[in-house]
Amino acid sequence: MFEIDVEIRRSGRVIAAACNAPAGLTGLYGVSGAGKTTLLDMVAGLLSPDQGRIVVGGVVVFDKDAGVNLSPQQRGCGYVFQDNRLFPHMNVRDNLIYGMRRKTKGRNGVAVMSLDQALEFLGIGALVARMPQSLSGGEAQRVAIGRALLSAPRFLLMDEPLVAVDRARRDAILRLIERVRDELGLPILYVSHDRGELDRLAGMVVELG
Amino acid sequence: MSILTPEEWGIIALSLRVSLAAMLGILPIAFALAWALARVRMWGKIWLDALVHLPLVLPPVVTGWLLLLAFGAQGPIGRWLADWFGVSLLFRWTGAALASGIMALPLMVRAMRLSIEAIDPKLEGAARTLGAGAWRCFFTISLPLAMPGVLAGMVLGFARSLGEFGATITFVSNIPGETQTLPLAIYSAMQMPNGEGLTLRLALVSVVLSLAALVGSEWLMRRGMRAGMRGSGGV
Numbered sequence: 001m002f003e004i005d006v007e008i009r010r011s012g013r014v015i016a017a018a019c020n021a022p023a024g025l026t027g028l029y030g031v032s033g034a035g036k037t038t039l040l041d042m043v044a045g046l047l048s049p050d051q052g053r054i055v056v057g058g059v060v061v062f063d064k065d066a067g068v069n070l071s072p073q074q075r076g077c078g079y080v081f082q083d084n085r086l087f088p089h090m091n092v093r094d095n096l097i098y099g100m101r102r103k104t105k106g107r108n109g110v111a112v113m114s115l116d117q118a119l120e121f122l123g124i125g126a127l128v129a130r131m132p133q134s135l136s137g138g139e140a141q142r143v144a145i146g147r148a149l150l151s152a153p154r155f156l157l158m159d160e161p162l163v164a165v166d167r168a169r170r171d172a173i174l175r176l177i178e179r180v181r182d183e184l185g186l187p188i189l190y191v192s193h194d195r196g197e198l199d200r201l202a203g204m205v206v207e208l209g
Numbered sequence: 210m211s212i213l214t215p216e217e218w219g220i221i222a223l224s225l226r227v228s229l230a231a232m233l234g235i236l237p238i239a240f241a242l243a244w245a246l247a248r249v250r251m252w253g254k255i256w257l258d259a260l261v262h263l264p265l266v267l268p269p270v271v272t273g274w275l276l277l278l279a280f281g282a283q284g285p286i287g288r289w290l291a292d293w294f295g296v297s298l299l300f301r302w303t304g305a306a307l308a309s310g311i312m313a314l315p316l317m318v319r320a321m322r323l324s325i326e327a328i329d330p331k332l333e334g335a336a337r338t339l340g341a342g343a344w345r346c347f348f349t350i351s352l353p354l355a356m357p358g359v360l361a362g363m364v365l366g367f368a369r370s371l372g373e374f375g376a377t378i379t380f381v382s383n384i385p386g387e388t389q390t391l392p393l394a395i396y397s398a399m400q401m402p403n404g405e406g407l408t409l410r411l412a413l414v415s416v417v418l419s420l421a422a423l424v425g426s427e428w429l430m431r432r433g434m435r436a437g438m439r440g441s442g443g444v
Contacts (some may be wrong), residue, residue, distance in 0.1 A: 046334045072337035085335040089353050098349075102340025151339045 001155070001187035002026065004051035004130045006042055006062075019206040021024070025181045025188040027202030029195065031110065034209025037082070043189060044079050056155055057187060073102070073169040078153030078186075082160045084144040086132035092143050093128040099151025112182075118146045122176065123171035138169035145176065149184070156180070156188040177201060213410060216385075220434055221414060224390040227305045229372035234316065235310035239362065240313075243321035264376075265315040273379025276308055280380075304386045306382035307371035316369050317362040322360020325351075360429045368422035371415075391415050 002021040007014060015035035019026070026037050041047040043054055045061065048069060054062040056077075061070045078099075093130050097115060119125040122142045132140060139160055148156060162170050163175070178201065181188060193197050198205050213221075242261055246254065272337050273369050280287040280298050298304035328351055336346045352359075374392040382389040383397060395411045400402040 044338050047336070070336070071342075073340045073342055075338075076340075077338055079335070079338040081331070081335065083331075085329075085331055087332060087336070096335070098341070099339030147339065189389060 001057055002043070002189060003053070003055040004039070004043065006039070006049035006054060007080065008035075008038060008042065008047065008049045008051075010038060013038075016131060017206075018206055019189070021105040021189065021204060023185075023187050023204040025177075025190050025201050027198035027205040028189060028208060029205050030190045030197055030208035036193075036208055037159055038192060039208065040079070040159050040189060042188065043075075044077050044157055045070060045075045057155070062133070069095075076102070076152070076154040078148030078151055078156045080141070080144050080148050080158045080161050082157065082163055084132075084140045084164065085142060086135075086143060086147070088131075088132055091128065092124065092130050092132065092135070095132065095143060096128075096146050096150055099147060102151050113149060115150065118150050121179070122146045136169075137166060141165055141173060142176065145173075145180070146155050149180070153186065158188060158190045160191055160193070162192075162194075175202065212228060213414075217407070217410065217414075218390060219386065220389060220411065221418075223302060223386070224371060224418075227302055227390050228367050229355055230303070230306040231309035231313060231370040231373075232317075232366040234306060235314055236363065237364065239314055239317035239366070240321055240359065242352055243318045243358075243362075244326055246318070247322045247325040261318050262315045269373075269375025270379050272311060273376035274307060276304075276311065276376065276380040280304070282309070295418065298381070300381050300384055300388060302381075302387055302413050303365045305373075305377050306370075308376040308380045309373040309390075310366075312373050312376050313366035313369040317366040320362035320365055321358045323348065324355045324361075327358075328354045331444065344412075355431065361426055364422055364426035368419060368426065371418055371422065390419075 001023045002019065004020075005018040007016045008017075015038055026040060030036050030110065038047060042062070045135070047097070048199050049062060049064065051066065052062070053060070060068050061075050062068060067115065069196070086092075087098065093115075096118065100115070113121070118127070118200065122145060124139065124142050124146060124169050126135050127135065127139060129159070135143065141164060145161065158177070162173060165173055174197070177190075180186065181201070190198070190201060214302065217235070239280045240311075245251070246258055246261070265337075278284050280290070282288070282291070282299065287297065291296070292411075298307055329389070330419075331348050332354070333346050373390070374396070377388065377390065378393055378396075383387060383389055383393045389397070391411060391414065395408055395415065398407040398411060401407070
């Protein structure tokens with residue numbers, strides 16, 4: 001599903017990564033500074049590698065030698081950030097529907113999910129009128145997952161989605177991610193520094209750094 | 210209102226018109242410059258920054274004289290405007306607006322640049338991954354988040370234009386009904402025999418207008434600060 005072989009120079013250090021991940025959830029594991037987030041940013045198109053090639057689900061999104069570099073909005077990725085990055089000037093509802101205008105080319109992942117279904121699926125129906133800064137870590141992260149899912153992504157990138165979530169809510173989010181993995185059938189790259197979390201979620205674990 | 214004569218109301222109306230035109234006319238340029246200074250990596254940025262701030266420190270009479278050179282009948286821009294559009298800014302209220310706008314530019318750029326620099330580029334990155342192109346990203350994320358600074362810059366620019374004196378009188382002279390804004394009218398009244406009453410009334414009007422602009426800008430800043438605090442609270 002993900003064929004990645006890239007190299008990038010970041011603040012004088014070369015980060016290189018190669019992996020060939022099957023369908024399902026693939027874990028990216030490594031210590032802080034190993035370049036896990038950098039790798040996700042390159043797959044999302046927020047950073048351009050210096051060398052290499054990235055293919056997702058048969059679509060070449062980056063190929064240095066062939067001069068291919070799709071913009072982030074063309075790649076159809078649903079990116080759940082570590083710091084959630086909800087838009088502070090929009091309420092939960094407007095955050096959720098921000099990506100719904102996208103027409104993803106090729107294989108559509110979960111374009112079928114409506115706003116109501118997402119609210120139900122994530123259990124965030126009561127939050128729609130709230131502003132992001134009034135949400136708890138767990139609520140904000142569920143909204144961020146919903147925003148990514150509603151943008152009709154072809155694949156998901158998750159960067160330590162449990163970091164800002166208090167311990168008591170972690171299990172609920174983990175179960176939610178398992179449902180995303182099993183019921184929606186989207187390929188997922190999942191970054192974590194917690195081996196136990198990855199053993200529970202991932203079909204395959206790639207170690208970086 | 211019998212406190213002021215129709216002539217005096219005319220001066221106030223002209224001042225407001227000149228200031229509003231100056232602020233609105235220079236707004237897109239100020240925003241573009243603020244954006245470039247905040248975001249664009251380029252060679253010679255320190256020089257662009259200095260150039261933008263020049264009207265703040267240059268003697269206003271020099272700014273007015275430079276405008277006269279550029280926009281006068283023999284000036285490069287003045288001749289071009291006359292040839293192609295048949296217009297001249299010299300001795301016109303539009304020229305007064307241009308001079309006021311140039312003088313207001315540094316203040317407007319400063320206010321806007323600060324709030325553009327405060328925008329987290331990661332939010333724009335998030336919008337891009339959600340399918341937003343560069344323009345949608347700008348109008349739905351960047352611009353709304355920069356709005357407090359844009360509004361504060363507009364009020365500051367307007368207030369600065371209301372007080373403009375040196376560059377205006379140098380560039381477009383002091384013509385009643387055309388280029389004689391409040392400060393210029395006060396200057397004339399001071400030199401008139403028995404002009405004390407007129408000077409006092411116009412000066413009071415100036416104080417009231419300036420106070421209103423300052424209170425308005427402070428109010429906008431506070432509102433913006435609250436919005437900004439809301440904005441950074443969640444992360």
